[in-house]
Amino acid sequence: AQSVTQLGSHVSVSEGALVLLRCNYSSSVPPYLFWYVQYPNQGLQLLLKYTSAATLVKGINGFEAEFKKSETSFHLTKPSAHMSDAAEYFCAVSDANQGGKLIFGQGTELSVKP
Amino acid sequence: DAGVTQSPTHLIKTRGQQVTLRCSPKSGHDTVSWYQQALGQGPQFIFQYYEEEERQRGNFPDRFSGHQFPNYSSELNVNALLLGDSALYLCASSPRDDPTYNEQFFGPGTRLTVL
Numbered sequence: 106a107q108s109v110t111q112l113g114s115h116v117s118v119s120e121g122a123l124v125l126l127r128c129n130y131s132s133s134v135p136p137y138l139f140w141y142v143q144y145p146n147q148g149l150q151l152l153l154k155y156t157s158a159a160t161l162v163k164g165i166n167g168f169e170a171e172f173k174k175s176e177t178s179f180h181l182t183k184p185s186a187h188m189s190d191a192a193e194y195f196c197a198v199s200d201a202n203q204g205g206k207l208i209f210g211q212g213t214e215l216s217v218k219p
Numbered sequence: 220d221a222g223v224t225q226s227p228t229h230l231i232k233t234r235g236q237q238v239t240l241r242c243s244p245k246s247g248h249d250t251v252s253w254y255q256q257a258l259g260q261g262p263q264f265i266f267q268y269y270e271e272e273e274r275q276r277g278n279f280p281d282r283f284s285g286h287q288f289p290n291y292s293s294e295l296n297v298n299a300l301l302l303g304d305s306a307l308y309l310c311a312s313s314p315r316d317d318p319t320y321n322e323q324f325f326g327p328g329t330r331l332t333v334l
Binding site for chain 1: 223250252254259260261262263264267275277309311313322323324325326327328
């Protein structure tokens, strides 16, 4: 069975600092991996996805993530945090055999201090 | 181009009642999935509809049922509501030309409160 673990339910950074949100996955087949962002009282917006192409994936708003098979990780990073990045971030896993069923982590709330 | 739309935005029901939530997929999408997001949790997969049939189902009781119409829109029905059904219900649609249906576009959700 597939699963996702997000380390740290809350992460706080200063504006301009590096953002690092951690995600580890478990999958018996090559996974597809996703990061979604959720702003208060809104749905989920796709930041980026890994689907077995390049291991370093660039997404919207300056975010990127690196797929590391040996570490079963897909951590999300951004070099310089903006106040507008404050939101809830979810890592999710799927595979081609699941036909699109996404398994989500518990989420990490990112706070950005001025 | 309108994205995924859901109605209503908010809903308050009492225990034992029945509720219907609605979703219109993004233009060009034919697959609709429903997720339940309890407060402080990640979304959990309820089921997925394709060609008007339930294709996959998560670990949810039969009280949760759905339907997809010929125009690809979908409904989620929940019978005999429990307090624990209070959550944000998210609809997601997938593009017709994605054979793995892995890129899902989410709607804003319906906030259901059961009293």
